[in-house]
Amino acid sequence: MSGLAGIGLERLSLNQATVKYLGLKDVVALCARHEIPAIGLWRDRVAEIGLSSAAAAVRGAGLYVSSLCRGGFFTRADADGRLAAAADNRAALTEAASLGADALVLVCGGLVPGSRDLGLARRMVADAIGDLVPEAQRLGVRLGIEALHPMFCADRSVIASLGEAIDLALTFPADAVGVVVDTYHVWWDARLADEIARASGRIVGYQVCDWVLPLPADPLLGRGHVGDGVIDFGPISAAVTAAGYDGFVEVEIFNAAVWAAPADQTAATVRERFAAVLGGGPVDRNAPRL
């Protein structure tokens, strides 16, 4: 049975992108109402109310901050752009530290505008992460390289497989750089179990949502509630656990229908599915709703 990895609700984190239309304080209140112990924050929603108000709100509610989304987008064509990206990422690290976030999630950026050179883009990512390492260490925040699905390679992240993210992370100190495993982006990989094992000690975040068919017109929004799609969460969760990750597990869903639903309904579904699918409950994992 897939669900037997057994990740309990005490490790559930709600990434606020799942309830896209709520401001930060409303998501904090939502988590409190639904006994969700942790939250993944987004910088735009933090900025909206100010960093100290945001930090106070999550602390006041006793919420743990599992991640701050997001840094990255390092692949700029000109030196000014790269300097601006570096400054923005240092600011993100400061915010992550103030918020007490476990990790700053990095979406590294696609091809350099005007170029088809994947190698160039990847070297630019590696250099930019290297430049951030001292600041990450000083602040005690880990950078989490997130491999995005290969369908986003051109325009969002040239780091397009978990193996590649790990190769990159391993070139930096473990207290500064790790990887974020997101089921949506990596579930298809025949080498996934081996790669996760190789990431032992380097996993700084685990995000879950499902791959639903058909893909929508906007491929960014093809994510579903856990259990609504084809991903077999059991083996992935078991591998992540075996690799030593015992932190929070973020549910992060980009989906227009989920966003349109009442937030309390979404939060209830998130909890229910998390318990049933990740917690090892008695859900029939062989009857996907495709």
Added chain:
Amino acid sequence: MSGLAGIGLERLSLNQATVKYLGLKDVVALCARHEIPAIGLWRDRVAEIGLSSAAAAVRGAGLYVSSLCRGGFFTRADADGRLAAAADNRAALTEAASLGADALVLVCGGLVPGSRDLGLARRMVADAIGDLVPEAQRLGVRLGIEALHPMFCADRSVIASLGEAIDLALTFPADAVGVVVDTYHVWWDARLADEIARASGRIVGYQVCDWVLPLPADPLLGRGHVGDGVIDFGPISAAVTAAGYDGFVEVEIFNAAVWAAPADQTAATVRERFAAVLGGGPVDRNAPRL
């Protein structure tokens, strides 16, 4: 410069899916008009005029058949379905032999209906290919395992990276099973050069088209003419050549706008771009039309 791999027009093959709305005899005539020496055929278009007429048409025009598309779709839920798939693939091998095709391209199939078990689907693919090996050897046709882009893993091919396709091919005799490298499906892979090198002697087909942004509503149709997108064809072509592949290079484009264009215009563009981008001509590879 990317184009310096230098694959000449004498190695150009037009996959007939690029001019989807033409019947087989019209595509044969199109190739003759545009001095395209080879063709990739599709079984439905062969069936439409009958196998012997199709074989006579391509031979009469002096066209080489670089591949027959396609076999595969092995992942069926029930034994009857798997038997039907096996019979259909044996028929496809017979057709490929009659047409003198270099290879039968295999699109292996997605998850087994009603199941989320990637391992099960992959074992089913391996078993089914193994069962076809003796017939492929008897007929002298090679099975070409095509790794599809990971965005098609759920519904079209659980073989979702070139490395995985090679791992699978290497378990069978080289005269029976190889891999098809399609730029659209594998361009994003950080390990691509190494994987292509590992495929030495096993590459039975090389297909090209470009990755254009944004992805269209139907992700099957997001392919562009060579040069219209972000793929750097030079390094991939050089790696394929270094791995010993000296066969035809098929241009295969699924794109509604390309299909709607006059076929002669499409054929002319295919030739032009092939010469400029793959042939090493003086095209400005740093100015993508995105």
